[in-house]
Amino acid sequence: MTIQKNRRRLVQAGLGASALGAVPGVEVMRTAAAASAGSGRKLVTIHLAGGCDTVNTVIPYADPKYAQVRGPLAIPNNAAMPKLDARNGLHPALTALKSLWDRNRLAIVHGVGYPSFDYSHFQAMEIYWSADPRRATFTGWLGRALDAFTAGEAAPDVLTGFSIGWSLPPSLLSRRLSPPQLPTQADWFYLPSWGPQQQALKNLLSQPTTGTNLFYDAYLRNSQAAMKAYDVVDIAGDLTTPVVYPDTGFAQGLRFATQLLRTDADVRVIAMEQGSYDTHETQLPQHAESLLELNNGLRAFTADLDAHGLSDQVMILLWSEFARRVEPNASNGTDHGAAQAMILIGPGVRRGVYGNPPTFDPAKLVDDGNLPMQYDFRQLYATLLDRWLGLDSKTILGNTYGHLPVLL
């Protein structure tokens, strides 16, 4: 006994022909005031999961101490290493990032951190997600941005944010709405059953929340978000592109991100995760593999955004929960570290490498061999919130942080 999956296909005809711009057929609820914030600009954050060794990502190749200290983990300074300037090179896997640099679309900020580093994956992620080193804030910094975007809406549009991935990152936790979550445009994003039985299911999932049981209420709120999202997901999934994406989960997620941005759902913030950067052991191949997946995914993504005239609207932020220890360990890996290089991608950046390359001077390292902070991460967040998304960073971050000159 099987049930035929009866997916809704509201808009069947003409979508493939709509190669440029927004796709009609999706209700837009954004108020005029909120719609003008940031001129419709979008932020895509990509979490390099596990703690990316940014010393081997943006490489201080000209410093002789780099090869000495990194020993077997040093990336050779040869023709395969793309050079950005006299001090900074890229990991050889990052050829697409080099070409983005050549087109003035790449900005790198060295030494991003916060006062008093935490070396736990979980604590450090919480800090970057919540933008609160005290870890006393339940919502995420992107979730609070969603609250600001939807401030004027009686029924906040859940599609203002989207989590593309296997989890619901706490960065997107918001007071006003639950953004949908989906790994990629997948055939299994549907509500089962059909006809009156499906209607009964919709009715029971649409019941009011209790206000007393958070699980019960989360089930209802997020099921309702799913029901609101799946028409858009369905429409988005039918959009074709000439750009060929690699067959990795990450790249397919990016493909779905472009599809979503091509609908006229007003998605402003997308959070994603990539890679497997917790390289305690045999780092060289594992780090290279993760960076290659990142690079190839971004190559297709940026080409696809270009092909659909969306690049000017999209800023990509690459971040990790920490970088890694300067000195390798006995397993040819590196242990948890401190300050990291964050990367911004898009035509909106002011191309450059900000801050000093990693130091190997023991006197300058912190916590027994870790990179010191040069910029507070909330300076970068504030720059993106105020100057890119057109929001008020003080209400979102709870304080005023000096901007970084990373945007045009």
Added chain:
Amino acid sequence: MAWTKEEAAHLLRRAGFGGTLEDVDRVFALGQTGAINAIVDYETTADTVWGNNNPFGLPNVLDEWDGVRTALLYQMLKSRRPLQAKLLWFWHGHFTTPTSAAGNLLFQRQMNTWRTNANGSFAAFLSAVFKDGAMLEYLNGSYSHKDHPNENFAREVQELYTTGTGPYRESDVREAARALTGWEVTWPERNVVFNPDSFDAGPKTFLGQTGNFNGEDIMRILAQRPETARRTCAKLYRAFVSERVNLVEVNALVRKWTETGGNIKAVMRALFNLPSFWDVRSRGFLFKTPLELALGLMQRLKIDMDLDRARALGWMGNQMGQDPFEPPNPAGYRTGLRLTGASMLLGRTQMAENIVYNWAGDASIAILNGGLGSPTLPGTLITTVAARLGIANLTATTRASVASFLGTAGIPKADLNDRTRSVAFLVASSPEFQVM
């Protein structure tokens, strides 16, 4: 509190995956104290299922990428010792290793070790954990050398497995890493051996104590820390009682832990005797994990496990945010609100549909509608199916949504099974079924 079948069913849902209606009757007949003891003292129940590592008759379980995990799903569904299955799942989520990171052989050995230690001494368990082959592979303990010790396990054993953040500093991580050097998992035998040449035998200062510590010493110090007792008891409370933690009752568990030198069985017996475990007001504050949802439905409907279904539980579980025996990181599986992503929840309704329509045969449906008169009143059918699935009270909206679909006319015998499936699917998709 009166001891009713609802209480017996509650005990089986928490201490296991729910069991059959006959299991509920049997546990009910033991009385409350008898029921708790029968569940906690599970060694007294005969169970051969754990010895059957190849339930689907594969040519070689270890050669199939999912040979071990499908066997484990079979064993957890079929065990006559609900608490042993549930504790195995709990400890696998706590001292966690993904099958894929360890390989089948090491993972199978680890699950045997975890099951043997599941209700014994926490200190003995921890001592087994740090020299477990799968764990040594996963958190890079294997071949960690005195020259540059690997800190991965040294950190996670403190942050995630014992004290939690607080007592230790970065220097304690480094010193523990030195003490944990010397262990190797050989190739290709995959045996765990100690190599004194790579062990750092020098003095270390760890959590305020100084000595020529080795791994056993570090585990002993950690097992004895009060933070370990508190954190583990609170985690057991949040897994078995409620996500709303009652500190007075966690303190009672900590006292039991301290009295018994960290005896897990004694703590579990105390836990099932806590007032809040039985208080109806604390019910519903656990969000069922995908596996609890799926195995619970399968047990209640007496659906057997075959290889296809075990594999389907893998991909369906993944869709619902919990890939069985593949935890996403060293902190274990997502729980609670982290399992409420939109696609994860749609996955729950799809799983309910799959189990009710594709896996449940007529015998399963008879469990839900057996004994009903003909024609059956829609209201009676809704109440009966919900009660037999373990939901005593549906919300008014859930009930009205199902009722409007069924209509008001009596359901003739010929339509009863179809309607029963509809009601079961809708009840299993309701918010009240997602919590326990």
